[in-house]
Amino acid sequence: MSTLKVPVLIVGGGGSGLAASVFLSGHGVDHLLVERRADTSRLPKAHYVNQRTMGIFRQHGLADDVAERAASPEQFGTVRWQTTLTGPGPLDGRVIHEMDGFGGGALRERYEAAGPALPAKLPQLRLEPVLRRHAEERNPGHVRFGHELVSLTENGDGEDVTAEIRCVETGGVTTVTARYVIAADAGRTVGPALGVRMEGLPALFDATTAYFSADLSAWWTGGSVITWFLNPYRPDLSSALIEMGPTWGKHCEEWGLHLPLAGIDRTDEKAVTGRIREVLGLPDLELTLHDVTSWSVEAVLAERYRHGRAFLVGDAAHRQPPAVGLGLNSGIQDAHNLAWKLAGVLSGRAGEDLLDTYEAERRPVGQANLGWAMSAAAHHQVVIDAAVGLGPHVPPERRTPAFFSYFSPTPVGAAQRARAAEIFATHRGECQALDVETGFAYEQGAVVPDGSRPPARAPLGDEYRPTTRPGHLLPHAWAERDGRRVSTHDLVGPDAGFVLITGADGEAWTEAAATAAEKLSVPVTVVRIGADGEGAEYTDADGTWARLRGTDGAGAGGALLVRPDQHVAWRAAGAAADPAEALTGALALVLGHRAP
Numbered sequence: 001m002s003t004l005k006v007p008v009l010i011v012g013g014g015g016s017g018l019a020a021s022v023f024l025s026g027h028g029v030d031h032l033l034v035e036r037r038a039d040t041s042r043l044p045k046a047h048y049v050n051q052r053t054m055g056i057f058r059q060h061g062l063a064d065d066v067a068e069r070a071a072s073p074e075q076f077g078t079v080r081w082q083t084t085l086t087g088p089g090p091l092d093g094r095v096i097h098e099m100d101g102f103g104g105g106a107l108r109e110r111y112e113a114a115g116p117a118l119p120a121k122l123p124q125l126r127l128e129p130v131l132r133r134h135a136e137e138r139n140p141g142h143v144r145f146g147h148e149l150v151s152l153t154e155n156g157d158g159e160d161v162t163a164e165i166r167c168v169e170t171g172g173v174t175t176v177t178a179r180y181v182i183a184a185d186a187g188r189t190v191g192p193a194l195g196v197r198m199e200g201l202p203a204l205f206d207a208t209t210a211y212f213s214a215d216l217s218a219w220w221t222g223g224s225v226i227t228w229f230l231n232p233y234r235p236d237l238s239s240a241l242i243e244m245g246p247t248w249g250k251h252c253e254e255w256g257l258h259l260p261l262a263g264i265d266r267t268d269e270k271a272v273t274g275r276i277r278e279v280l281g282l283p284d285l286e287l288t289l290h291d292v293t294s295w296s297v298e299a300v301l302a303e304r305y306r307h308g309r310a311f312l313v314g315d316a317a318h319r320q321p322p323a324v325g326l327g328l329n330s331g332i333q334d335a336h337n338l339a340w341k342l343a344g345v346l347s348g349r350a351g352e353d354l355l356d357t358y359e360a361e362r363r364p365v366g367q368a369n370l371g372w373a374m375s376a377a378a379h380h381q382v383v384i385d386a387a388v389g390l391g392p393h394v395p396p397e398r399r400t401p402a403f404f405s406y407f408s409p410t411p412v413g414a415a416q417r418a419r420a421a422e423i424f425a426t427h428r429g430e431c432q433a434l435d436v437e438t439g440f441a442y443e444q445g446a447v448v449p450d451g452s453r454p455p456a457r458a459p460l461g462d463e464y465r466p467t468t469r470p471g472h473l474l475p476h477a478w479a480e481r482d483g484r485r486v487s488t489h490d491l492v493g494p495d496a497g498f499v500l501i502t503g504a505d506g507e508a509w510t511e512a513a514a515t516a517a518e519k520l521s522v523p524v525t526v527v528r529i530g531a532d533g534e535g536a537e538y539t540d541a542d543g544t545w546a547r548l549r550g551t552d553g554a555g556a557g558g559a560l561l562v563r564p565d566q567h568v569a570w571r572a573a574g575a576a577a578d579p580a581e582a583l584t585g586a587l588a589l590v591l592g593h594r595a596p
């Protein structure tokens with residue numbers, strides 16, 4: 001039996017665990033990641049990487065590698081409802097409705113204004129290998145696939161934990177001592193070992209997804225993140241088709257099909273293949289079936305995100321319907337929130353209290369995301385069907401006539417389509433939810449509230465209103481230096497520590513930052529952004545930064561303290577009587593030092 005001592009042990013090498021490893025390496029934290037499987041996911045699973053996650057990937061040097069393999073919003077940015085893929089009948093292959101979604105089409109401008117990176121579509125099957133490669137390169141020898149956690153015990157002095165890690169192939173056990181554990185195991189081992197209680201609905205509904213390769217180019221037009229088929233003849237053949245790459249669009253090779261398998265044994269390859277052909281309306285389609293998964297959709301949230309020295313991230317902390325694609329995205333964002341805090345505490349620069357802010361900040365976001373996904377899923381199940389004239393009140397014999405009526409070139413048909421279009425538009429809470437993806441904020445935690453109220457949020461979650469209010473994401477604006485364009489987000493690099501953004505006239509804040517950094521032994525980088533000709537090192541070329549900074553009170557002469565995760569920690573609306581005292585006090589509070 002061998003032994004190993006590391007500051008942080010990550011259990012689980014799915015998207016959340018691998019991302020946590022990359023982020024910890026970015027902060028210079030030594031750690032060990034163990035993953036039970038021999039390799040990354042063989043199932044595509046989550047496929048939407050939202051804008052905030054792409055922003056985080058940009059910060060950690062992953063975005064280019066992800067974007068290179070992913071579909072861009074022009075390639076996936078619509079959601080389509082169709083009768084069937086194809087078929088001989090007059091109702092086959094008809095588009096019921098199509099709307100821009102997830103940063104595509106007319107949404108692009110809004111997403112471009114919200115952040116420096118656009119959303120992407122890359123299923124876990126292709127995303128996880130990118131994350132794994134970066135995790136391994138940045139932490140050589142300490143990202144171990146084929147190794148599983150078998151036991152976890154907090155040591156008597158409460159100073160660390162002991163974990164037994166078993167090599168799946170040899171059975172050899174390594175005893176690992178770690179100060180902290182990141183449970184990224186989707187709740188499979190650490191949660192049960194620590195008695196984590198999951199609140200909510202553990203079995204909402206069952207879903208089945210088939211993964212297969214086929215050439216659908218003769219019938220597929222591409223462009224949609226998901227295409228829902230509302231079968232006009234048989235409700236039991238309604239389904240949803242998703243491109244899984246590696247080529248995007250018409251010539252996509254691999255597919256995920258959420259399909260009903262009632263009465264079919266999912267291990268019977270021939271029967272499943274037959275059902276796929278039936279659902280797609282292609283009785284002679286040549287296809288290769290890779291896998292069929294049945295998964296129970298849950299809506300559960302961990303009662304607590306911190307259990308002693310263990311922190312739950314990703315599916316270990318929250319599991320929800322896939323609507324809005326918040327599952328994996330939230331997991332990666334959990335890890336991002338936690339990584340800099342662990343780095344701060346392990347380096348001795350922050351107090352232990354900082355770690356409690358992980359739950360205070362991320363659990364409310366997890367709860368909100370879960371509620372949002374539930375509501376979006378319910379909306380789709382009930383309201384969208386009704387929009388087309390379907391629903392439990394419509395007897396089976398009225399189903400096909402309802403579709404004929406929907407497509408009929410009559411005033412009634414036109415009215416029905418117009419009515420449906422208005423109803424479909426209410427579904428933007430699922431597929432245009434920019435504010436849900438980006439506008440979440442931390443009301444309590446490692447922030448110093450300034451007494452202001454948050455900006456009103458759009459009830460359907462589709463309008464993101466950037467603000468410099470503490471707890472919110474730093475507003476994105478483009479600034480220029482030596483002819484190079486950078487986002488305000490780029491000013492907060494993975495190892496930049498805290499960043500103080502001030503104006504061209506920020507000498508007093510520059511001196512204050514030096515004092516605070518010295519007193520608290522924390523790096524604080526000062527960045528000055530000013531109008532052209534004002535002499536600041538970054539130029540606010542188009543005035544966007546001045547507008548965003550000034551909208552709600554952080555005006556000229558003021559300063560913004562930004563955390564390593566690009567959220568605002570504290571702000572001074574204008575010049576302070578004693579900038580050094582104000583900034584040092586704020587930074588000490590954020591770092592969890594009890595007495596500034």
Ligand SMILES: Cc1cc2nc3c(=O)[nH]c(=O)nc-3n(C[C@H](O)[C@H](O)[C@H](O)COP(=O)(O)OP(=O)(O)OC[C@H]3O[C@@H](n4cnc5c(N)ncnc54)[C@H](O)[C@@H]3O)c2cc1C
Binds near residue numbers: 037
């Ligand atoms: C069909 C499907 C479609 C989905 N679509 C979407 C979507 O579009 N968007 C979205 O955001 N989410 C989606 N999800 C959800 C998404 O896949 C999950 O939220 C995501 O995988 C969570 O990542 P994770 O890293 O937290 O957990 P996982 O990916 O489950 O990774 C946990 C890892 O921990 C490992 N592990 C467990 N126990 C141990 C142990 N004792 N020792 C070592 N390793 C261990 C497991 O082997 C596993 O690899 C979908 C899920 C499914 C099933």
